[in-house]
């Protein structure tokens with residue numbers, strides 16, 4: 384297949400530009416580092432990027448043609464792997480934006496598909512050029528994974544996405560072969576469920592990726608209130624969608640507590656396989672603490688660590704930082720930590736902030752035993768495996784144990 388691809392002979396002459404080192408780091412992590420040269424102008428009030436002080440991001444100038452040719456040439460030097468998807472945009476060392484606001488984005492997407500044999504995952508809230516993206520999807524079947532961030536079509540859209548594309552534009556994008564999955568969320572009654580019906584009427588193929596957003600530090604009160612209102616309405620919204628029996632695949636991947644409960648068997652089985660003793664200290668996030676307390680009470684010492692760095696209502700082991708853990712260490716001489724914490728994407732053995740495990744060891748003088756089998760791949764696999772909406776309705780909403788799970792108290796934090 385690679386032999387059939389025309390390779391654009393772009394130059395690597397800009398190798399010396401100082402910001403190219405950042406571009407290369409993104410590309411080494413399979414990101415396509417185009418930049419708008421500024422923060423995202425869409426200004427969604429729920430944007431997870433509005434507060435990124437926990438990680439250092441570089442100021443990369445707006446990508447020009449010469450930069451693009453450099454990017455494409457560099458990408459072409461990296462061997463392709465079957466099934467591997469490149470992400471449209473840098474997101475580890477650069478600020479995340481909707482890159483289809485770049486006037487050259489559609490041309491460069493076409494270049495990528497024409498001059499490489501690689502696949503691409505694109506994200507947008509809807510600034511793609513509609514006829515062109517459908518044509519590209521037809522021409523390069525199965526090479527584009529297109530995740531359309533619909534977010535909401537409901538009465539709350541204007542407040543949450545003041546500069547977002549119109550509902551009409553979003554529906555036009557959905558009407559055709561391009562979109563692989565559409566994500567949208569509950570913000571109260573008849574929000575997510577009404578959107579599911581609307582989207583499914585237009586596009587019966589795309590995956591409906593649903594749930595709630597997470598309030599994070601820095602979000603305004605109104606947005607936090609809407610997100611929490613959505614969370615309250617989630618069971619009812621999900622039940623309505625379940626009753627609609629849509630032809631689309633329906634998923635509910637965003638809720639950590641639901642994912643943890645639906646995966647309780649594998650969590651317990653994995654815990655059992657670790658062979659920990661009662662006095663061993665295992666680092667756990669909120670929902671994992673609850674699962675282990677419910678099914679393996681006092682079989683080890685569970686050190687509950689809140690996601691203090693990201694703040695808000697975050698509940699995720701992979702997004703815990705070494706600083707979060709350090710803040711909870713008191714007399715521990717040795718702790719066990721899941722490997723996913725130090726697979727934060729900013730280098731080997733580093734968390735999402737880029738902090739090195741060795742620095743943590745030196746600062747805390749605590750021995751750290753990394754649990755290799757609880758890695759990012761494992762976590763993502765479980766997320767996908769049990770994340771169907773049907774599963775949520777049948778094994779969470781209808782399951783009386785889920786209420787017991789929700790009510791398990793967390794340890795007091797001083």
Ligand code: SF4
Pocket residue numbers: 423424425426427429430431432479480481508
């Ligand atoms: S379009 Fe995406 S990156 Fe831009 S503000 Fe909205 S959520 Fe954030």
